[in-house]
Every structure is written in C-alpha cells, then in structure tokens.
Amino acid sequence: MTETLTGAQVMCRVLLEQGVDLIFGYPGGAIMPFYHALPEYAALRHVLVRHEQAAAHAADGYARASGRPGVCVATSGPGATNLVTGLATAHMDSAPVVAITGQVSRNMIGRDAFQETDIIGITQPITKHNVLVGDVSELADRLREALAIAQEGRPGPVLVDVPKDVQNQKTSYTAAASRARPVTGTPAPAPAGNGWASELGRAARLIGEAQRPLIMAGHGVLLADAYDELRCLAERTGMPVITTLLGISGFPESHPLHLGMPGMHGEVHVNRAIQQADLIVGVGLRFDDRVTGNTAAFAPRAQLIHIELDPSEVGKNVPTAVGLVGDCRQVLRQLLPLVRRRDCSAWRAEIAGFAKTRTEHYRGDLSPEGILRTLHEVTDGRCTIVSDVGQHQMWVAKLFPYERPNTHITSGGLGTMGFAVPAAMGVRLARPDEPVWAISGDGGFQMNMQEIATMVQERIPVKMAIFNNGYLGMVRQWQQFFHGRRYSATPIWSPDYVKLAEAYGVPGWRVAEAGHTADAVRAAMSVPGPALVEFVIEQEANVFPMIPPGASLSEPIEGEPAPLVPA
Amino acid sequence: MTGSQAISILLDHKLVTLNRAFGLLRRRNLPIKSIAVGPSASPGLARLTIMMQADQATADRTARQLDKVVGVREVAVFPARDGVVRELALVKVRPGEGRYAELLDVALLYKAGLVDESPEAVILEVSGSEAFVLSFLRALERFEVLEVARSGGVALERAQGAASQFTLTSETV
Secondary structure, eight states: OEEEEEHHHHHHHHHHHTTOOEEEEOOOGGGHHHHHHGGGOTTSEEEEOSSHHHHHHHHHHHHHHHSSOEEEEEOSTHHHHHTHHHHHHHHHTTOOEEEEEEEOOGGGTTTTOTTOOOHHHHHGGGSSEEEEOOOGGGHHHHHHHHHHHHHSSSOOOEEEEEEHHHHHOEEEEEOOSSOOOOSSOSOOSOOSSHHHHHHHHHHHHHHHHOSSEEEEEOHHHHHTTOHHHHHHHHHHHTOOEEEOGGGTTSSOTTSTTEEEOOSTTOOHHHHHHHHHOSEEEEESOOOOHHHHSSGGGSSTTOEEEEEESOGGGTTTSSOOSEEEESOHHHHHHHHGGGSOOOOOHHHHHHHHHHOOOOOOOOOSSOOHHHHHHHHHHHHTTOSEEEEOSSHHHHHHHHHSOOOSTTOEEOOOSSOOTTOHHHHHHHHHHHOTTSOEEEEEEHHHHHHHGGGHHHHHHHTOOOEEEEEEOSBOHHHHHHHHHHSTTOOTTOBOOOOOHHHHHHHTTOOEEEEOSGGGHHHHHHHHHHSSSOEEEEEEOOTTOOOSSBOOTTSOTTOOBOSOOOOOOOO | OOEEEEEEEEEESOHHHHHHHHHHHHHTTOOEEEEEEEEOSSTTEEEEEEEEEEOHHHHHHHHHHHHTSTTEEEEEEEEGGGEEEEEEEEEEEEOOTTOHHHHHHHHHHTTOEEEEEOSSOEEEEEEEOHHHHHHHHHHGGGSEEEEEEEOOOEEEEOSSOOTTOOBOOGGGO
C-alpha cells in the first residue's frame, strides 16, 4: 500500500520496517521534523542520552551484544560532530552502527549556515559508507541501504545525513516487502573453483604437518557466530587457542586448549608460544600491532593461515601462506572435514613449560585480580562485562574467566576512553535478562559519567564499577617505564562517587578492603536499577607483562623496573 | 619487486565516490605517481587509472581496499609492462628568435601536434608512454617552456596473454 508521508515519517517507518525498534539520540534544530514525527510511532523506542557521543557508543554496544544494527540520531553541526568518536570506535571494531544526522536545508548547504558542518566529509574515513540524502524520493532507499551496508560482510558504521527540508518534503511511501538484504551479499567463501579447493586442501595439509601449531582467534569468531566450529577445529587437532582482546569469549577459558591473550599485555607463555610456533591459524583477526609487536620479529618460525572475511586484511600486516577469504563459520565448516584428527600433546607440554606462576604485583589487599575473582564468584560468571580503556581493561581481559560467547565487550581498535558506561546501556537494552557490568577506570568513567542520568530516566539497570587508583593508570605506567617516572598530567582527582551516585538517585558503595568486595557486588546486583561500586585500588599497580611498544614479543617486561638512579 | 603498477577502476562518476577513492589513497599513505579520471564506456561510470611505484603486493592490497569503497564497480591491477599505458601532455613553448623551424623539427620527431599558434607561443600536444613524454619535455628544454599540462597515465590491460592478470574476486585472494 502506498501512502503519502513526510520524509520524517518515512524515516520512522523504514526503521520499523527494517526491524529497528530502539534508537539512541538527542534532538536539535535540523533533526526536529524527525523528532516531531517520532511520537506517532510508539513501537520505536527512543533513548535520550546526555551527549551524542554516548548515543553512538550505546548504539555500538547494542549492535555488538545483539548482532543487529544499532541506530543513533543527532542534529547537524555539533550534534553530528559529537558522534564522531563513537563512529570511529565502531569503525575500528567492525560494529554495525547506523547514524542518522539532521543537516541544514538544501538551499543553505555550503553557505556556512547555523549548525552546518560537512559531516559527510568529516566521517568519510571513519565510516564504512555515508550518504547525503538529496531528495525525499530516495530517502527510504538510502536508509534501507545504510542498514544493509552496516551489516553486510565485515560490519561497520554508516551515516545518513538528511537535510531538514527533505525531512519535511512529502513523498509516496511503499513499505518494502522484506528487510533489506546486503546489497552485495556476504561474500560466499566457496565459489566452486579449483583455486578455492586447493587452498583449503593446502591449509588442511599445513595443519596436519605442523609440529607447533596455534590458533589465534579474533573478533571474526564472535561476528560470525563460529564458536562451535572453532572449538571443533581445536579439539580435532589439539591446537591451543589464543584469543585476541576482541576475540575474548570466543572460546571458553576453562577449556584445556585455551591459552590466553597475546600481544602487548599477553601472558609470557602465550607470546612465547607464538614465537616458537611453526604454524598460526588466524581466524577472524587483523594482526593489529598490539597483537604482533614488531611485525618483523613476529612468529619468526611460523607460516600463517589467515581465515578472514575482509580480503584487504589478508597479507596487510603480516605475510600469509594461505589466505581463506570468507565468513569464519563457513570457511571453518569447509575446512573441518579436510583436517585430519591429531593431537599436539608434546607441543602443549612444551608450552606448559613456558608458563610461570603469576606473581602478585599488587600492594594492599584490594587487588584487581581479587575484585574480578569475586565478581566472577558472585555472578557465577553469568554477566556481560563492558570495559573501558586502560589498565583495568587489561585486567578485565585477562583475569575474568569468560565461558559464555560474546560476554566481553570493549573498545579495542580505537581504544576509546569513556566507552564503557554508554556502551553498557546499549548492551543491557539488547540483553534484558543479563546482568551487565560497566567497568571503568577513574579517568574513563569521568568522560561519560553524565549517562547515569540516562540510565535513571530510561530505567536501564547497568551496574557500574570504577577501578579508582587516582591516576590515568596506563599512561602513568608508560611514564614509569619509558619516560623516567615523570608523571606528567596523570594524577587525576575524582569526585566522591558514592555521593555522585546519590545525586543521580542511584545507590553507590565504596570498597577499599578486599573483604567488602563480595558484599558490595551483591548489594549492587540486588537493587533493581543502576548501581555503582567504586574500588579504591593500589595507586601504582601495573599491568604485567608488557611488551614495550615496537619491541618483539620475545622482549617482555615481567616485573617492576629498577628504580631510577638519580644522575 | 618494485615497479610501475597500474590500477584501473570503474566507479560511479560522482564527486563523492571519487573523493572516497582519493581519500583512501591519502589515508593509506600510498606511493601514487599519477591519477587520471574520465568517462568510461558505460554511462554513469568513470574510469580511474592510478599509477603507483610499488611492489605487486602493495598494488594488490591497494586494489582490495579500493574494491571495498561503495560505488566502486570493478578493480583490476596489473604491472605496467602487462598493459598499455599512455599519457598526454600539452606544452606551451616560446620558440625564441629565429628558432621556429628547429622547434617544428623536434615536434615532428616526436609526432607532436601543433594545436595552437600565436605570435607569443605555440602549444604542442604529444602522447605516449611516460618515458616518451619525458623525453619530449627534455628535448624542449632548449626552448622556453612556459607551461606544461600532463594527464597522468591512463592504462588498459592487454586483452590476452597477460601473465599476471589479477581481477578481484573473493576467491582469488
């Protein structure tokens, strides 16, 4: 049925037609026609954030937790530019976010109108695609395409810029028969062809012949829902599994084949295994510099099989012996029958010999390790953790045993401080039955703590934990190790977080002793709404081990550096 | 091995699509020698030719990244030696007192056309490989060259017998 609607009504209708029932946004001049239409569509829930950056992060969190596109809305000018950090975050971590921005009316574009910015130009390098809608007649299709492009292949953010007068234009609207499918379709990994079959065969042969093979699993495993296939490959071959920061929770950590996280803050035995390996099977990752260290010295004995959806990633950072381009799940399913059953027990025993017992590097009894152990015990592991960026992020990645798929969400590629609190709102709305913990440092928390108001107004029961050490801890750690302990601009004052929470009408607890951790976590979990727990931790605790930037994985710093001798 | 590589792209003939392609080249800090763009045989599509001084792997990687740009329809990458690469140059030159015939001799030698003539200066047009065009420009150095406009290379891969043909599809990577 064809109806006559305004552009603004078309926007709402297309979102609903495409299965979107939740948007995060903030109104303003150039997006007012859209907000005028919005109350007519009760099925489309709008969450009013306190800053547009939070709308983008919340949409990102929603997308990562649900696998469906996360949608955020902002006005032109400052509204649109405030989305930028969130879009860049989603771009680096391949999250399907769709941003809708208002733009000044078409006759004003290019005249430096009030609240005009070239958001298409600004976001071009940090979106998968973006488009300025030139006329209402194309509005529905551009929006449908945006949702499809965001999800197809390797996901990513798409921005649709809609001039105010286009939102007011009338047009005839016909509902699409179905959800927009990806324009080009997810690249099928197996077009018939000898090339593909022989590459698969070559990969299987390499896996069969290797003496010291490893699997490195990344975000692609989560995106492709390839948990079972990954596990099958590991169990069929006995290959130990390394999970990258964004690959965490792609493989159960209690599994005997699980090895840990690689790279800059990876465990020594994991990095040593990489350096000794003669074969690495990379599944859905991009061999980022935080994973490889110095690429020239990365895995010097290993050949690489790279299973990856995005062809431009294969061979980008490290040379590849076999590149299998396709959805990780589909490729693994085709590879599995060709891989002969084997067991790598000798190699695993060798790796076990690399492992060292972790030495406690923390003074005082409230250690990050203890907090996370307690959090795991109290929640019985049944929660999703959204972390921010910095030292706590590494502790959360390494010290919480993730068993269930996609229960660890963090800003990996861009390393965006301030991500956790708003992203956790999106995660919680995607998982209404799941406890969601946003864990931040005192620096990152203060970047987006205004969103407590959003949680209260919209009744989003996120549990917030702050690891407060009074420093921008990771920067301080670098200053300690590499900049002569000159703690320039890293000491950071915090407000009284318990009072802050109370000001927002949220219960808060301060924990300074290990013995109080469990009670505080339990109390926070027992209230129905949002809650906050501040952990006052050791000020100069460090994340160990650490590979210095640009060094090889063979050169970890494993303990406190010697004190500086005054010159 | 580093050499001259051609990337030939069919893409939507829109400024925003071209801008996306150029933006990618800038962001990735690629060793670009020249960029030429013009209409293609298909209405609405432009042919963009990028010449780069790089190894085959860098050229392949560039092609794969360009292939992801929405609006890019087809990408082919080939070493310049496996295709035909030509560029056009227009040169405004002042022959100098009594040296007009000498200038015409040089133009004849390079099969350059005399496309504009005024009492002050002439405009010559030459086309050919980059080396040929550069050689022509060197030959003109003994006159007074006022302005040069070069198109940058346009290229097509040879129809047959190209040993290292590489057209992007997901399974050839």
